[in-house]
Amino acid sequence: MKLTTGNSCEIINISPIQDDVGMKGQYIVFFSEKKHILKNKTETKRGVTMACLDMNGPYPLTNDDIDRVIADDRIGNYAYGYLDKDGTFIVRYVGRSDTNLRDRIKHGIEDMENAPSCKYEHFKFSYARNIHEAYEKECRNYHDFGGEECLCNERHPAKPEGYEGVCPICGD
Template sequence: MSISLKGPHALSFDALQRVLPKGRTGIFALGYVDSDGRFRVQSVGRDDYDVRARLSELIGSSTMFKFAVMPGSREAFEEECALFHQLRPPSTIIHPVRPRGTNWQCPHCLQLSL
């Protein structure tokens, strides 16, 4: 599965309020738009409960973000893993951690002890 991220959007309170529903599971990429107009990913992440709230905490750490709302925690974990392995973001050096209380494996490296 490979999800298309929406954006980029400015990482600001107003943009988050406008484009992201409250209380939804989701994944995100933080970065910037280069001089050629391409979005350059610096880090990736997810929130299993409220991705808008998580991104609100990160305002000031990056200028732009992309996101996708996910149907549940498992899908969010698997997509965050996909972003981590495919994009190799320079500011995300630690493999995504599976949600507490699960034994899910990364579908890309089959790592279990996350």
């Protein structure tokens, strides 16, 4: 089975993980010959289980919409993307802000103008209780949506200052 994720990465196969290692309800997704564990399997499109951002939106990527929906001085996570012909949000970039989510998301407007191949027209967001929660969610979203191979992200999410742990997905 070959299906496209809406960007340059293809889903080749999706297989449930057997429950012999405590990973019940998780799936292995084969993206262009690479394996990824798909943990958040709540959004479905055309019968294929897709990853879920667990964020509010999508909203148009404009200053007015950002100011209207996001509180000032909150930390959290975001995704940039676009809506396909069916109205499905196609993720192109995931990130977080450890200081001011509203200001960070506004950077996407400039990015959209300078990197049109990434096609940032909309955004989604969620607030986080602390920077460690925001980092761990960013890592999950990054891996669930194919990492740098499928997203416009150039590298794995950076750890926040003072964070002693590792990525909850890959252990980096």
